[in-house]
Amino acid sequence: xxxxxxxxxxxxxxxxxxxxxxxxxxxxxxxxxxxxxxxxxxxxxxxxxxxxxxxxxxxxxxxxxxxxxxxxxxxxxxxxxxxxxxxxxxxxxxxxxxxxxxxxxxxxxxxxxxxxxxxxxxxxxxxxxxxxxxxxxxxxxxxxxxxxxxxxxxxxxxxxxxxxxxxxxxxxxxxxxxxxxxxxxxxxxxxxxxxxxxxxxxxxxxxxxxxxxxxxxxxxxxxxxxxxxxxxxxxxxxxxxxxxxxxxxxxxxxxxxxxx
Amino acid sequence: xxxxxxxxxxxxxxxxxxxxxxxxxxxxxxxxxxxxxxxxxxxxxxxxxxxxxxxxxxxxxxxxxxxxxxxxxxxxxxxxxxxxxxxxxxxxxxxxxxxxxxxxxxxxxxxxxxxxxxxxxxxxxxxxxxxxxxxxxxxxxxxxxxxxxxxxxxxxxxxxxxxxxxxxxxxxxxxxxxxxxxxxxxxxxxxxxxxxxxxxxxxxxxxxxxxxxxxxxxxxxxxxxxxxxxxxxxxxxxxxxxxxxxxxxxxxxxxxxxxx
Numbered sequence: 001x002x003x004x005x006x007x008x009x010x011x012x013x014x015x016x017x018x019x020x021x022x023x024x025x026x027x028x029x030x031x032x033x034x035x036x037x038x039x040x041x042x043x044x045x046x047x048x049x050x051x052x053x054x055x056x057x058x059x060x061x062x063x064x065x066x067x068x069x070x071x072x073x074x075x076x077x078x079x080x081x082x083x084x085x086x087x088x089x090x091x092x093x094x095x096x097x098x099x100x101x102x103x104x105x106x107x108x109x110x111x112x113x114x115x116x117x118x119x120x121x122x123x124x125x126x127x128x129x130x131x132x133x134x135x136x137x138x139x140x141x142x143x144x145x146x147x148x149x150x151x152x153x154x155x156x157x158x159x160x161x162x163x164x165x166x167x168x169x170x171x172x173x174x175x176x177x178x179x180x181x182x183x184x185x186x187x188x189x190x191x192x193x194x195x196x197x198x199x200x201x202x203x204x205x206x207x208x209x210x211x212x213x214x215x216x217x218x219x220x221x222x223x224x225x226x227x228x229x230x231x232x233x234x235x236x237x238x239x240x241x242x243x244x245x246x247x248x249x250x251x252x253x254x255x256x257x258x259x260x
Numbered sequence: 261x262x263x264x265x266x267x268x269x270x271x272x273x274x275x276x277x278x279x280x281x282x283x284x285x286x287x288x289x290x291x292x293x294x295x296x297x298x299x300x301x302x303x304x305x306x307x308x309x310x311x312x313x314x315x316x317x318x319x320x321x322x323x324x325x326x327x328x329x330x331x332x333x334x335x336x337x338x339x340x341x342x343x344x345x346x347x348x349x350x351x352x353x354x355x356x357x358x359x360x361x362x363x364x365x366x367x368x369x370x371x372x373x374x375x376x377x378x379x380x381x382x383x384x385x386x387x388x389x390x391x392x393x394x395x396x397x398x399x400x401x402x403x404x405x406x407x408x409x410x411x412x413x414x415x416x417x418x419x420x421x422x423x424x425x426x427x428x429x430x431x432x433x434x435x436x437x438x439x440x441x442x443x444x445x446x447x448x449x450x451x452x453x454x455x456x457x458x459x460x461x462x463x464x465x466x467x468x469x470x471x472x473x474x475x476x477x478x479x480x481x482x483x484x485x486x487x488x489x490x491x492x493x494x495x496x497x498x499x500x501x502x503x504x505x506x507x508x509x510x511x512x513x514x515x516x517x518x519x520x
Contacts (some may be wrong), residue, residue, distance in 0.1 A: 047337075048307030048371045055458070055466035077307075077372075082467065085453045108384060110501050111308045111377075112337075124368060124450050152517040160513055165448070166503040168510075181517075183510040185502040188425070190384050193345045198315070206315035207342065236506035241370050242445040243426040246496035250428075250443045253420055257412040257441075 006032030006094035006158055009083050009122065013043045013076040013101065013114025016061065016069065020100035023143040024132065025067060027151040028097060031158060035093075037083040039114075040071040044103070046114040048121070049075045058082050076118035084125050095158055096122030099132035100150065102141055106133075106171045106223040106233060107187040107213070116169055120239050123167040128157050130167060135174040135227065146172045149181070149232050162236075169235040173227040182231040187222035189215045266292030266354035266418055269343050269382065273303045273336045273361065273374030276321065276329065280360035283403040284392060285327060287411040288357060291418060295353075297343040299374075300331040304363070306374035308381070309335045318342050336378035344385050355418055356382030359392035360410065362401055366393075366431045366483040366493060367447040367473070376429055380499050383427040388417050390427060395434040395487065406432045409441070409492050422496075429495040433487040442491040447482035449475045 008028045012021040016038040028034045037058075057073040070087060072079045080096065101115040110116045115131050122129035132150055134141055153170055162168070169186075172178070193211040200206055215224055223233035268288045272281040276298035288294045297318075317333040330347060332339045340356065361375040370376045375391050382389030392410055394401055413430055422428070429446075432438070453471040460466055475484055483493035 042313060045310045045312045046307075047309040047377065049309040049335075050305045050307070050372055050469060052305045052469055053302060055460075055468055056455075057464075057466055075309075078469070081453050081469065082455065085455050086467065108499065111380070111384075111499060112310055117307065117371075120371070124371075148517045149515075152515050156513055156515055163503070163506050163509060166506045181515050183507055185504060185507065186500055188500075193341050195316075195342065195345050200315075204317075206317055207346065208315055209310060209312055209338070209341065234510065236503040236510055237501045238503035238506075239368065239371060239501070240446055240448075241497045241499070241501070243423070243496040243498035244445060246423050246426045246498075247443055247445065249423060250494065250496055253416055255409075255412050255416055255441050257408045 007091060008032045008034050009093040009096045010034055010036045011076060011079045011096065011098045011118045012038050013046060013118065015039050015041045015043065016071045018102065019139065020102055020143060023147060024097055024100050024150060027147055028154065030151055031154055032094065034067055035087060036067060036069040037072055037079045037087055039076060039079060040073055043076050043114045045112050046075045047112050048077055048117040051075060051078050056082065058086060076114035077121045080118050080121040093127050095154060096127045096129040097132065097154060100143055100146060101133035103137045104133055104135045104171050105131060105169060106227060107189040110169055110186060110237060119167050123165065124239060128162045130154060130157060130170055132170045134172045145176050145178060149178065165240065166236050166238050169237045171223060171227055171233045173230055175230050178232055179230040181234055182226035184223040184226050184233045184235050185221055186235050187215060187224035188217035189213060189224065267351060268292045268294050269353040269356045270294055270296045271336060271339050271356065271358045271378045272298050273306060273378065275299050275301045276331045278362065279399065280362055280403060282324065283407060284357055284360050284410060287407055288414065290411055291414055292354065294327055295347060296327060296329040297332055297339045297347055299336060299339060300333055303336055303374045305372050306335045307372050308337055308377040311335060311338050316342065318346060336374035337381045340378050340381040353387050355414060356387045356389040357392065357414060360403055360406060361393035363397045364393050364395045364431050365391060365429060366487060367449040370429055370446060370497060379427050383425065384499060388422045390414060390417060390430060392430045394432045405436055405438060409438065425500065426496050426498050429497045431483060431487055431493045433490055435490050438492055439490040441494055442486035444483040444486050444493045444495050445481055446495050447475060447484035448477035449473060449484065
């Protein structure tokens with residue numbers, strides 16, 4: 001009896017020609033039937049943005065031999081929505097993988113990341129989903145040593161059931177000798193912004209976002225700690241943003257609503 | 261002894277000329293010193309997007325009498341970052357309020373919403389933050405009956421300490437007789453997309469995102485339930501996206517990493 005190959009959606013936020021997505025789709029070809037739907041250009045930092053005020057384009061492209069690929073004019077989340085509704089047309093993928101991102105998406109970066117938001121959208125659609133990211137922003141980042149982990153983690157997700165409404169955020173440190181995998185929580189931290197001030201050729205001031213990540217968490221169970229120690233960090237991630245522990249406190253507040 | 265008035269940052273995602281932000285800043289003027297930094301145009305559905313690949317503009321504008329206001333070319337989250345770093349320059353606001361959004365940001369919408377993402381960014385910066393939204397997308401939505409609640413809830417947040425790393429997501433049903441406030445959790449649900457297919461004047465196909473919200477949660481402690489029953493929903497919200505309950509399960513998985 002022939003077993004049907006798993007159907008795997010590959011997406012990213014660095015755009016369809018980024019080297020990271022090539023590594024990801026090659027590894028996924030060992031596990032199943034691959035379909036790529038990715039942005040037609042860079043969409044880093046797009047978070048969970050969707051396109052509602054303008055039209056979206058979706059076009060088949062022929063980049064790598066024997067891979068069904070589509071470029072999309074929208075955000076990473078748009079790519080997942082279009083894949084589910086217009087490419088797969090009712091067939092539901094068995095796995096959604098996003099990346100491999102050029103740059104880390106650990107700690108608070110999960111919120112800003114188009115890569116992770118695409119994986120979150122996959123999970124919202126009920127598809128087991130994983131985001132992969134490497135601590136190297138450069139175009140010629142070396143993804144080679146990530147390959148066995150990418151394939152191994154994806155194979156595990158296909159084999160086991162990820163609990164409902166959860167997905168994985170996987171980050172690779174920029175070291176050649178990976179020590180293994182650590183299951184972690186998202187480290188507390190934030191970006192301390194600097195905004196470079198410049199003047200344009202018309203003498204008008206403009207700003208360019210820049211900044212430094214500031215760790216605000218001394219825990220040894222965090223993704224930042226794992227990465228700093230040479231491990232691949234795996235954070236189970238969810239999209240219920242309720243601060244459940246705060247509900248009892250708020251119920252004790254008295255909201256005096258002034259008469260209008 | 262004179263008490264210093266609280267410093268209040270007002271932001272939104274519908275743009276600086278939207279009626280909702282006018283109601284919000286007017287109510288905040290009763291509570292403190294108001295500074296508005298808002299997008300120069302509509303930024304709905306921008307989620308937690310930030311602008312990293314192009315410059316940002318920030319310009320003072322004179323729209324309402326005696327209100328310090330700036331329009332920004334970026335996303336709602338950019339507005340908060342620029343406010344904190346370039347407008348307040350070291351002074352830390354006592355409160356960040358976002359909205360009042362034209363349209364609900366309950367349930368899963370918290371992820372797509374620029375209004376809520378601006379409030380989340382405020383909370384990341386350590387500022388007590390609230391997002392407000394009304395169940396009416398129209399330009400001439402009637403925000404009048406929200407006013408006492410907006411002021412009352414903001415006053416409570418200024419008076420009490422919101423627990424660290426949490427903020428409030430406040431939604432108003434579109435009814436004139438509000439029954440009161442319910443503290444809730446985010447309802448489970450998602451958008452079932454439809455994507456209208458059209459053809460442009462050059463005979464090329466394009467897509468337009470549309471869809472229906474599908475509730476997948478029968479709980480009576482959710483924001484959707486509260487709103488459907490005429491209450492103002494208040495969901496304490498956080499930006500730790502770790503699915504903490506999934507960590508033990510993942511620790512029981514064996515990740516067989518194939519030799520590369």
